[in-house]
Amino acid sequence: MTVELGSFPLAVEPAAPRAGRWRAGVARVQDVVDDVLVELASRRARALLMVVAVGLSTGALQASVGISTQAAQQIGADIAASTLDLTSVSVVPTGDGPGGADAASASEVATILPADTEERLAGIDLVDSGGRRLDVSGAASPVVTRLPGGDEVGRGEGEQQLDVVAVTSGYLRAARTEAPTASTFLLDGDTPVVLLGPGAAEALDVPVVDDPTGLQVWIDGQPYDVVGFVGGAGPAALENAVVMPYARGLATVGRDDDASVLVRALPGAGAQVASVVAQAVRPDAPERLSASSVVSMSTLRRGVSTQMDKLAAWTGTVLMVLTILLIANSMIVAVTSRTTEIGLRRALGCSRAQVGAVFLAEGMLIGFLGGLVGAAIAATSVVAAAALNGWSAVLSPGWIAVGPLIGVAVGLVASAYPARRAATISPALAVRSE
Amino acid sequence: MSALDLSGVTKTYLVDPPVEALRGVDLTVEPGERVAVLGRSGAGKSTLLNIVGLLDEPTSGTYLLAGQDVSASGSAERDRLRAETFGFVFQESHVLGHRTAAQNVWLGLMASGVARRERDVRIAEVLERVGLTHRADSLGRLLSGGEKQRLAVARAVVARPRVLLADEPTGNLDDANATSVLDLFDEQAAQGVAVVVITHDARTAQWADRVVTLVDGRLASVPHDVSWLDRVGAP
Numbered sequence: 001m002t003v004e005l006g007s008f009p010l011a012v013e014p015a016a017p018r019a020g021r022w023r024a025g026v027a028r029v030q031d032v033v034d035d036v037l038v039e040l041a042s043r044r045a046r047a048l049l050m051v052v053a054v055g056l057s058t059g060a061l062q063a064s065v066g067i068s069t070q071a072a073q074q075i076g077a078d079i080a081a082s083t084l085d086l087t088s089v090s091v092v093p094t095g096d097g098p099g100g101a102d103a104a105s106a107s108e109v110a111t112i113l114p115a116d117t118e119e120r121l122a123g124i125d126l127v128d129s130g131g132r133r134l135d136v137s138g139a140a141s142p143v144v145t146r147l148p149g150g151d152e153v154g155r156g157e158g159e160q161q162l163d164v165v166a167v168t169s170g171y172l173r174a175a176r177t178e179a180p181t182a183s184t185f186l187l188d189g190d191t192p193v194v195l196l197g198p199g200a201a202e203a204l205d206v207p208v209v210d211d212p213t214g215l216q217v218w219i220d221g222q223p224y225d226v227v228g229f230v231g232g233a234g235p236a237a238l239e240n241a242v243v244m245p246y247a248r249g250l251a252t253v254g255r256d257d258d259a260s261v262l263v264r265a266l267p268g269a270g271a272q273v274a275s276v277v278a279q280a281v282r283p284d285a286p287e288r289l290s291a292s293s294v295v296s297m298s299t300l301r302r303g304v305s306t307q308m309d310k311l312a313a314w315t316g317t318v319l320m321v322l323t324i325l326l327i328a329n330s331m332i333v334a335v336t337s338r339t340t341e342i343g344l345r346r347a348l349g350c351s352r353a354q355v356g357a358v359f360l361a362e363g364m365l366i367g368f369l370g371g372l373v374g375a376a377i378a379a380t381s382v383v384a385a386a387a388l389n390g391w392s393a394v395l396s397p398g399w400i401a402v403g404p405l406i407g408v409a410v411g412l413v414a415s416a417y418p419a420r421r422a423a424t425i426s427p428a429l430a431v432r433s434e
Numbered sequence: 435m436s437a438l439d440l441s442g443v444t445k446t447y448l449v450d451p452p453v454e455a456l457r458g459v460d461l462t463v464e465p466g467e468r469v470a471v472l473g474r475s476g477a478g479k480s481t482l483l484n485i486v487g488l489l490d491e492p493t494s495g496t497y498l499l500a501g502q503d504v505s506a507s508g509s510a511e512r513d514r515l516r517a518e519t520f521g522f523v524f525q526e527s528h529v530l531g532h533r534t535a536a537q538n539v540w541l542g543l544m545a546s547g548v549a550r551r552e553r554d555v556r557i558a559e560v561l562e563r564v565g566l567t568h569r570a571d572s573l574g575r576l577l578s579g580g581e582k583q584r585l586a587v588a589r590a591v592v593a594r595p596r597v598l599l600a601d602e603p604t605g606n607l608d609d610a611n612a613t614s615v616l617d618l619f620d621e622q623a624a625q626g627v628a629v630v631v632i633t634h635d636a637r638t639a640q641w642a643d644r645v646v647t648l649v650d651g652r653l654a655s656v657p658h659d660v661s662w663l664d665r666v667g668a669p
Contacts, residue, residue, distance in 0.1 A: 027549070031550075347489060348522070350544060352513075
């Protein structure tokens, strides 16, 4: 509708139909984009610097999260490889003595762990190996000497204390402890033999040789033949141990409420084994045993991953904040230097919103381009870090695709204040400044 | 129907102490009329131009634009009217040096509502009219002073305004370029566009159909013969 006012018509626009308003809206967006592209093209160096800044920070965020994910997975895998399939079973203290249902089966001593514990463990489908352990030193303080009547080893000042440990051969297999297979079966009997850890051998002045025949140590005045040596590494921690047959240790201590069982499950079956092991060993009183759940290991793994992700995220976030400040500063300078232009735009009919939209769109476009660059940097960095460290590259396409969106968000936040500032410039004053 | 009609318009800047830039200005301009506004620095010329061009609001008084009272129009309405009704030419031209001549003219259409497909035609048309077709792709900073001012006129008229406001449009130009710009204004006036020019230049004042002068924020008509300006110098 047009109202004719003499020779000077003043158009009064009728309410535009919805389709027309939509087209007009699209055209306005196209105008802003065209305008911004011209602006960026004519200030290439500034635009390029801002794109690189966003790219670096976005890349740093994504790469650090990506690399930490890999590292966390590697750590988790390492933990899993060493401990995930292991279950430790300990006796639940009751305060009323051993007195187990299986007590009769332990020849002279009332025990909680039955004498056929290893066989019972072997009856569980998913068990690889398992065996008992009793720390004799903690319960009975045996005296260990190199020679009969000699000085006790491991009690003097400055001496490494020796641990007298009684185990079955199944325990050493479950712990993956290095031991001579030809002699470890002796641990399942009652013969007075020992295996020595490297620290214990040194402390007892026992030479570590392939054939230890004839070598002896004395425990509580009784001779024990040294039948081999065990490695100190691994979960058994036998570095300074004098390892004797489980039955002899049990006889020495007289009870097994400090004993434990180590069970190695087949790969991936740790949780299942942990859930049934007490029932399998003591079906009459499973409550007397406590199996340490592998779930705690999973929690540990998740904890490591979470902490590393948080660390990376915080590092990246700090970089992002710095980038936002950098871009915001640059755009504020741009707003100031373009005051006249802003005034001109307002004089030509642009509204405050249109003027602000130009700066918002500029920030978002720069952010988007920077995000693309950052995603490329992140993908390259993650793959490179994996290659250099021999890790398996973990590259999440979804996470990489988020890069441009992060860039847009950074650009939007960074340009919000400059855009508002530009929108509030008085056109009357702006057109007078040069 | 007058193109614009100001009645008792005042403008006071609330600084310390308050400055009364306009003190009851009455001004009527008809379509196609060429009006020159004279006045010393600080007389209120730019304030008047800003109020007429809806860049600023009067403190009091009535402003009818083509019969419509715009004295108390809201910001959005003023933006729309500015885009549809006014063209501005400034003394400094305000040509954006990092944009080409065509891109500078494009700015004049950005808020105009002219369909995108028509814009290139309009831009080519108006550049031809101001004699800058051959400079369409030249960056603004590479244009001469005269070319810049002609480009500013092109940008001001590309949206086909009904009122053309110019602040010292010939102040920085030599005679030939000043004549060229005034000729472009004549073309606009001939098409019914009301042209209001703030000037110190005697020849521009002579060119106008009517001359008014601002003294201490008050407007007065003066004889059309302003040859006295040449004798005493610019006010």
